[in-house]
Amino acid sequence: MIPLSSIERTAEALMAKAAIEIPDDYLAGLRRCAETEEGALSAFVIKAMLDNYEAAKADRRAMCGDTGVPRWYVKIGNEAAIEGGPVALEAALRRATAKATAEIPLRPNRVHPLWRTDHNNNVGIGAPEIEYAFDPEGDWIDLITVHKGGLFGSDYRMLFPGDGIEGIRRFYLDTLLAFGKRGLACQPAIVGIGLGGSKDTSMVLGKQASCLRVVGSRHPDPKIAALEEELKDLGNRIGMGAMGFVGNSLVVACHIEVGYCHTGGMPMSVHMFCLASRRACARVHADGRAEFRTDPLWFTDYRRRATVEWKVPAEAAAE
Amino acid sequence: MMSALKTIRLDLPASTEDLEKLELGTVLYVNGRLFTAREGAYKRAIEEGVGMPASPEALGRANFHCSPAASRNADGSYRVGAVSATASFRFARWLEGWFELSGCNIIIGKGGMAPETYRRLFVPAKAVYLTTVGYGTGALLGRGIRRVAAVYWREELGLAQAVWALDVADFGPLLVESDLRGESLFARENAKIASGLERVYAGTRPATLSRYGESDDKTKELIG
Structure with a gap:
């Protein structure tokens, strides 16, 4: 049974990581751009962004003031059992989003589309979005947060x-x-x-x-x-x-x-x-342990399967 | 490749003489007071006829298109984290008369405005447009904020749309996008890029089903 407290604690940590730390893979890609960029103005901007990531990490401050629209991707292993079930999981992710908004702080971006009502916590109708995927093996749950512009x-x-x-x-x-x-x-x-x-x-x-x-x-x-x-x-x-x-x-x-x-x-x-490619992910195991990593591992052979039945990966990957 | 761009420091409020020295593409760091105002504040000040929430002395004369990532402490003080500008072109519709009403001569934002807006509204008001860079140097700009002088219309508009009067130091980098003559750095760069587009578009074809409002003129500005 995956403890709900571990899920919520991990989700809060992920909100901060996503907002503050640029992922290594994007950073490496942008550094390659810095090396090859031939336009003086564009090169200046890229250099300023590389400085900005350093400032964000040093100050534990969000790298971008915008915050985007924070959301969740959740992948659930086939054997996973979540304390309180999926309703408790969703409540934990909404709580973590609201808490992180005040504590980091993040910009409260989410408003009602017509009345512009702002709860000042990035939570509202349909917000944050929570999207689900499943994995044929495992008793863990993967939490991924993305704050895309x-x-x-x-x-x-x-x-x-x-x-x-x-x-x-x-x-x-x-x-x-x-x-x-x-x-x-x-x-x-x-x-x-x-x-x-x-x-x-x-x-x-x-x-x-x-x-x-x-x-x-x-x-x-x-x-x-x-x-x-x-x-x-x-x-x-x-x-x-x-x-x-x-x-x-x-x-x-x-x-x-x-x-x-x-x-x-x-x-x-x-x-x-964008330049603030805010994403962070972690796997929460049945014993409550959280493992943070860079790669969401969202697209797997199972996710991309084309056959009626799921078979072993080697066969399934053929088509 | 890096080449040194001209960099200057500017104290706010800036005089017309100060602004005359600004050239397109110059890097700027500013010191002094500025205030945030975006669609919520414009609607309230202009459409609802409320006017400005405070005098130019209290707000400063630089309008920042931004809402900070900030939270309000229990004692009523504020914690400001990162600040980034939001795209300015959406606010052109409220700029008629804005410079007169607000006393501003600088707008700081994201992406500039249409050249026509500069000519028609900025030039007569002796105002310039400074763009933030990145976009999203939120942490660097956040570092430049030394004090929240006041927050106006927080209850009416919420934290994101409220008018924040901010005291800043070494606030930047910013780039001069439009000067006192209404010339635009973005327009200049767009024109340079347009010349090579035909070659890039070789090996493409228009969609079988076109859409209303579609134009095939790639030099056409989509903003404004």
Whole structure:
């Protein structure tokens, strides 16, 4: 039985880690940008951001004032038992979100869409979002928090099979250009692309591709991995760097996730995880122990399975 | 690659003579008092006709498009963590008459405003636009905040939309985005990038199903 107190304590620690500490994989990616950036203004901005991460860690202060829209991804091992059940889990995550907002402090960003009511704690109707996944093995629970910026850098479009790769490139460039100008997307960014699924899952896949895969990861399908590389290079050839200034570092990494879609369509979404790529994760074991790590390990062979029944990974990965 | 950008320190409130010295792309660190105001404050001050919550002497003459990550202590004091600007273009609709009402001659924000807004509203008011960098140097800017002088309209608007009067020191880095002539650094950079776009778009095709409001002119500004 996973103790609820461990879940809540870990969730509070994750909120602070996500807000204050830039993940190592993104940091390494941005340092590569700093080395190769040719635009003077863009290079200045990247250097300022690297200084900013140091200031955040030294002061234990949020790296960005925006806070984004804090949310949770939860993966539950098949054998896991949570003290109090899923309702207690959700209450613990909402409490941790509210407490961290006051204590770190974070900006209370969440308001009612019409009445603009602000509870000053980032909790409200549907907030924070909690998304679930399962794993065929394990008695643990993985907690992942992501505080992605909430306004710019994402778009959705229904493409069709006839649009092909050329249509994918066009929509990708259009989105990068639209939100890259003036740096609205706060690039250099981890660009996530969702291809397929239904309209809503296309958005969900793309967002998860940007927020839940580490810089340096590759899609297991070699052709998709090659497309990730191609699109990353294409984005960096726009000629735009940080803040939309002349440069060559718009894309730190490009991740694509796919899902089966309607036979007549090819829905596509694009998402940009920004200079404050706030994500933190930990596994809470049945004995209450928490193990913090960088990689959310969200996309597994099981998560990407294509068959009716789940078989051993070697067989399941074939299709 | 790094090249040294011109860097200067500016005391607030700034005189027109001070602002005349600012060139596009100059790095700035500011000292003195500034205040936050964004959509909530604009609506209240202008649309609801309430006017400013305090005098320019109390608020300062630099309007920061921001709401800080801050919390209120039990004794009524405030703890400010990080501060980052929010995208300014959304606030253009409230700027008509704003400089006169508020006494501001500096706007600090994210991403600048449309060149037309500078020409029409900033230039006559002898005002400049300074952009934060990153975006999201929240920790560096947070370090620059030395004191919360006052918080206005907290109960009416909530912490995020309230008007925060802040005393700052070495607050930056900021970049000069628009000068007293209404020239824009972003517009200049956009124009440079536009020249190479045709080549980047080779090997792409427009979507089979287009959308209302779509334009294929990649030099077109989407803000404004």
